[in-house]
Each structure stands twice: as C-alpha cells, then as structure tokens.
Amino acid sequence: MRKVRPVIRGVRGAPDILPAQVGRWQRVEVETRRILKNYGYQEIRTPVFERTELFVRGIGGGTDIVEKQMYSFEDRGHESLTLRPEGTAPVIRAYLEHRLFTKGDLCKVYYIGPMFRHERPQAGRFRQFHQIGAEALGVGDPAVDAEMLDLLSHLFATLGVDGWQLHLNSIGDDACRPVFLDRFTRYMAGKVERLCPDCRVRLKRNPLRILDCKVEGCRRIVARAPSPLESLCEDCEVHFRRLQELLQLLKIDYSVNERLVRGLDYYTRTTFEFVNPGLGAQNAIAGGGRYDLLVGEMGGPPTPGIGFAIGVERLLLSLPREGPSEEWVGVFAATLGKEAFELGLRIVQDLRRQGLRATLDMEGRSLKSQMRLAHKERYRYTLILGDEELKAGVATMKDMAQGVQERVPLQEVVHRLVRHESRGKAQAGRD
C-alpha cells in the first residue's frame, strides 16, 4: 500500500459521516420521523441559507451566534447571505411567507438537517452539525409545551438514550422580565467587583446569562440573587404551574432549574434542556423553549410558538454502541472464468431486479478469496459457477450461515433464491 496524501482535506469541524456510521444516523432519522408523525408533525424543508438579516432579527443581534458564529457571505453583488445557524427563524420565515397561519390554529412542523456555526470544535460540537427540530405555532396553551416534552421523552426512551434528565425553567415574558431584570441588576449593583470579568460584561449586555456562569464566585453571588421564578407575573406563573401539573399527569420526570438560561434572545416563559451528564462539556442533547413574541417581531400577526432542537451528533453519542449486524442476506455469485462470469452477471442482474441484494467479484479473485469476501460482507448464499457447473448446467448453491451446499439446475436458481430470501426476511422481520 502506497501512502497517499490527500491534496485537499475536509473543512475543520465539518466531519464526513462514513458508510460504517451511516446506519446509526438512518435508524435515528427513521425512528424520529415516525414519532413526530404520530404526534401530528409534518416535515418542512427550508433552504440551508437565508438572508443574513433573518438571523440577526430572529436570533438577536447581541447573541454569540449572530456576533461571531455565522457563516455569512456576499451573494455576487451586495446581498449578504448566511448558512443557517439554527432552524427556528427559517421556519417562521416560511410560515409567514406562505401564510401557513391561515390553515388552522395549531401548525406543527419539523425539520432535519445540517446547521452551521463557526466555533472551535470540541466533544459534541462541530461547525457543521445536524439538528432535528420542531415548532408548534399558533397556540400558547401549556398543553402544547407538555406535549412537546412528552414527545422528546418518548423519543429518547424509544431510541434507548439512558441517563437523560429534563431541566425546566420559565424566564417570564415582556410583562415580568423587565421587573426581574430590574431587581436582578439592582441586587448585582453592589457586587460587580466580585463578579468574573465575563459576568461584568454580561451585566450590561445580557444579565440573565450571569445565572448560569460556572465560576465559583459568581455562583455564590447568584445563589442569593433573586430568581426569575419569583418575579413571574400572574399569567406566566399560571402557565408554568399548569405545565408542571400536566407533566406530572403524563408522568414525565423533570427538575426545575432556575439557572437554566438560553442563549437565544427570543425565548419567553418555558425553556428546557434535555441533558446527558455522561457526555462531557457539551451535554445538552436537546433544547428549546417558548417564543410567544418572535412571530410578531418578525412582522407576522401575534402568534405564540414553541420549539425544540435535538443535536443529532450528541444524541448519537448518547446511544448504546451496537455491534456489527449479524444479518445474513443476499447472494454472492462466485465465478471462475469468463463464461461463468457472464452467466453470473446475468443471474445477479436478475436477482437484483427481483429485489434481492446480489453481487459478484469483478477483480478476478480466486474462489477462496471470493468466498472470504462473501463471508465478510454477510451474504446468505454463495452461488459457485465454475467449469463443472457449466458443463452440468447447474450452480452450486451454498448457504453460508448453515454451511451446507447443493447443486441446483440453472433455470431454477433464481426462483429458489428469491423464495429462500423472502422466507428469510419474513423470519427476520418477526422479532
């Protein structure tokens, strides 16, 4: 083997998903789609890029995402476009642009796809990563929140994520958040000196963020600070209490985390995170919250909404390792010589058209080598076609799992294999 140095490498933080891994992805996608559908969600596909201003207005100009993480570029001329860093703003854009709000009250949609943020890669953090997200627009009742959290907990249980925890908080709305911020900044006023440098900046720009600072000194100060929950207005208080009642009714475990703040500007009332403590620093496998003001701020009619996003890479990291598939399916035609190869090629074509997995060697390997290949790739049957078989008008059909073989007349071979394989599938499908 000669050493080959690739001339062009992939982009940092944008990993390839190789064939050996892709099965896990597909399983998650299929399962998730099924569950989303059962909960009444329909898929929506928006472009991976949008006008930059959509994200600036939607996510908030002061957020880290907009300030330093967007992949923005000029579109031949003057328009600034951006690779989407998240999915909510594009969905709302499409919702308004196509007037989906006229089709009934509650609009439930989901998306699956890549997102892009320019950050330093780390365990569970990439520059191109994948989210499965959903938005429920048009109804502000806490039942919608509860249903969404139920969906996620059902999904994680189904996929076999173990050890996840649901953290829940309410950060108020435009009636009570200013009240809280006022109390909070007044409390902090005398303590600026004891805050970490980051938090001193946060105090001016986004005081809520001080709540989840990890620096010990700040945590001590925060511990005695007024909690957002204590400042909730009547409506927000009722909403949060009702949500908790419903979660208890649905038997969904959660814990209220007053320090749960999220980095996007648009959240109101409910915020939540599904965390896997086993993951390392980036341990949120899903997060989201309610955004009752966002649609209005983006120029639409006042419309409550709530959404979540799952980090697919992090979800995959949370799933149990699975061994290689022990499923033996399909047919490998092992041929010797030109005439046998051409016969094998026709048989393989026929089998494929009958819907079977079938292949043959094109490298001129020895029979032993072809058998090894058939075994390595888990073909159920090997069809041996050599001089002896051609002379007798038969094929040697070997069952690789059982280790037994028999000679079958050529005209019956395809029929036999199709019958055996469909029976095998029926058995495999029973478990």
Add this chain to the structure above:
RNA sequence: GUGAGCGUAGCUCAGGGGUUAGAGCACUGGACUGUGGCUCCAGGGGUCGAGGGUUCGAAUCCCUCCGUUCACCCCA
C-alpha cells in the same frame, strides 16, 4: 477568540539521541491445485504531520507552522 494535551503502518499504540523503526488488528497469499469462518506460516505497506535549527548522528532535543483532541466561551 483563549488555554492545555497529542501527531510513528489503513486502525489502536510501543520506541524518548546511536546500524536497516516495531507489535496487535486489518489487508494479500499459502498450508487446503474449486470452497468462507477457526488455527498456523509468510508477505506487502512508513517522507515517524511539515519546515527549519542543535549534533559526528534526530522519530527522539529546540523553534515555527499545520492538523487534531479536550477545556473556556457558547450551544444542539
């Protein structure tokens, strides 16, 4: 953007100034002339991340760059 760790075979890693750089797995072939798995034997495969420096001599020590990993920050 900041900090730390690590770059030796396709993969996981030994070797830490002294001939020609190693192991396991994987790969190819043989034992078994046309039969997979198990076993044994053999073989191919390396700019020791790149460039510069120190030295009689560098995979090994020093510097720079690149890559990568983890953490801060932030989020999924």
